[in-house]
Amino acid sequence: MNGRPAIKFNDLTLGYDRHPAVHHVTGEVEEGELLALVGPNGAGKSTLLKGIMGELSPLDGSIDLDGLDRHEIAYLPQQIDIDRSFPVTVFDCVSMGLWREIGIWRGIDVRRKPAVTGALSALGLLDFVDRVIGSLSGGQFQRVLFARLLLQDARLILLDEPFRAVDTKTIADLIVLIERWHKEGRTVIAALHDIEQVRAHFPKTLLLAREVVAWGPTRTMLTPENLARAGQLSAAFDAEAEICERATPPQERESV
Amino acid sequence: MTRRLLLALGLILAALLAVPQGASADDKMKVAASFSILGDMVKQVGGDRVDVVTFVGPNGDAHVYEPTPADAKALSESKILFINGLGLEGWMTRLENSSGFKGKVVTASTGVNPRKMVEDEKTITDPHAWQSLANGKIYAANIRDALIAADPAGKATYEANAKKFIDGMTAMEANVKAAVAKMPPERRKIITTHDAFGYFCSAYGMEFIAPEGVSTESEASAQDVAKIITQIKKEHIPAVFLENVTDSRLLDQIASETGAKIGGTLYSDALSAPDGPAGNYLDMFRNNIDMLSTALSS
């Protein structure tokens, strides 16, 4: 890691309708990091990822993406709004990952086809090329989405609960892919709920409970005490909440 | 809570409906006529003694009219309602009911010998009886008698007006017959959009052909259009005529395919605006026969 920040959070507060879902986040994600975003339900993990993507405007503070265009970020959202009954094949769906190259008009020609088949092969989908997406299982469909992400060839990859409702074999294969991305120097941030997975594969963790609880190497940050504190801090919106006066809440930090 | 609210609303509505409509008195007798042609006839006979309100105005389509609340109010204040009858005003019953009309309904076509026509294996009555001046005289007489019955004091005026009006019709009849006589027999054919001239044709010796049926509501079929085109071509009919109440596009198409001219606009179911070529009943005939003569005599 070269220490250059890929993402800088400046006292960031994100939320809906003036109620913060996550507030006063300050810190940096270095380029090439493999960061796990952990926290209980309602901790603001999805909100933070949406904020990075630009889908949500900050209520306060800002996010600095080091000049990266948001269309160059690969994003796998948690609520997949995909219409699975739509008549589109695996090949078509995956090849959309090349959007930045082909735009609305250029075709998947001889030059580009190998990239697509390469991605399909990496995810074990070569036998499924012509199947419509509606005929796939949950795990197979998740592979399709990852194949598409792979093709996007993005510097920054955001994954929101990528392993939810997916079989273990697929999870194992997807983790191999994530580690490959990490080796290629891409920045990967994944929101996860399985602590053991995080401990096994993710060197850095950001523990979130509507505010930063702990941020640093997984080994030292993901302690039972921190996890307990995170559990306490998470709560629903307070409809009677006062205006927030704090600048930075107490948190545990360790940089590498 | 919601149920009581709904109940209260229902009661308020019922109360509103029960409020009676008041009528007001005036110098002139207020009467209503269903459409412009009839309205003009009532004005001609009633003169200054009546205040006529007409529902379907100039260039309006009396077959498919939508009455407004203003119409209902006007009707409720009228003493007599003059309608054509013979199935023209399908919307009239609704208007009568909604206005709570308590006056007299006079069917102007009473005593007319109605034409029947066969349309798609159904026999229906042709309502356009006013297109024959002989019938027009019957209309005028009916109007006169109804006005006298409602306003006996005006008997002399009504009789004088009616006589003048009917004399005018007699003169016009002579004009029309003379004009038709000048047309070569094989050219005495009217082609126009709907079958409004049945009475005119049988009274004055002409023939009509139309792609739509009696009412403006019906849509033409390809067979209808094909038949007319074939006939025009076969019989070398020189002109087709537009109407002021229907869409001319179909007729334009027929004209362009057959080479027939557009012979002008005929007034069938409605008068023109008062300053137009057919602002009253007799002018309507004058306009129509002029158009026909010009196109078909040469």
Add this chain to the structure above:
Amino acid sequence: MIHYLIDPFMDFVFMRRALVGCLALSLSAPPIGVFLMLRRMSLMGDAMSHAILPGAAIGYLLAGLSLFAMSLGGFAAGIAVALLAGLVARSTVLREDASLAAFYLCSLALGVLIVSVRGNSIDLLHVLFGTVLALDDHAILLIGAIATVSTAALAIIYRPLVLECFDPQFLRSVSRWSSPTHFIFLVLVVMNLIGGFQALGTLMVVGIMLLPAITARFWAQDISGLVVVSVLAAFVASLIGLLLSYYANVPTSPAIILMAGVFYLLSMLVGWQGGLLWQLMPRKHLEA
């Protein structure tokens, strides 16, 4: 036998014109209908056809039976309603269907009000209900132009449109084409409705847009298949409808749309993809 099919068109100019008009409409409207159906927006076509009506009525009031005025008015009204509905859906709690319903109903009421205030009692629908038997040069030109523009535009936005239909999130994340595509598609819907209403009247236009597309669902799975089948179905329905109107003396536009409806019912029974008949006859399952 063949000459029964050909004679009416050989003998009469108006029949040929009607066929040309229907051909143009069959090329441009059904593909739009395919996308409407795939996006679960089938009823939107009907709502939009009501929304353009008042615009066309105002055009008529201002300029008489002018094709240009009525088309322009209808187009403006349709686009306005579509834009406003979309805007409201994006910036308030209302979803697209509620916001569209609100706007098209207002539009319709406004149109009826304006026409009746003017006191002209010519039945609105009747005036705007064109007939395919009376397509003059201008009407054919309009329908043809709309067909060309619509087909070309659809080809250009095909890819983002497909993406917008089945994965709008992804499209938003990689491209700025999401909103423009949505908007262009709505413009195409309105344009085709305008083109169609000259020939078939507003009520029937939605029929030629949607019925063939829905029919195609029983014969094809992929989008190109759906498009091809829907265009064919529309054209054959138009052809048979015209012939029925000629030989059986029935009004033309209902004949065409009912024919399209008959195709739909038949397809529902015997279509290869999920036809009821095949569902009732269990077939052995495949190897893999």
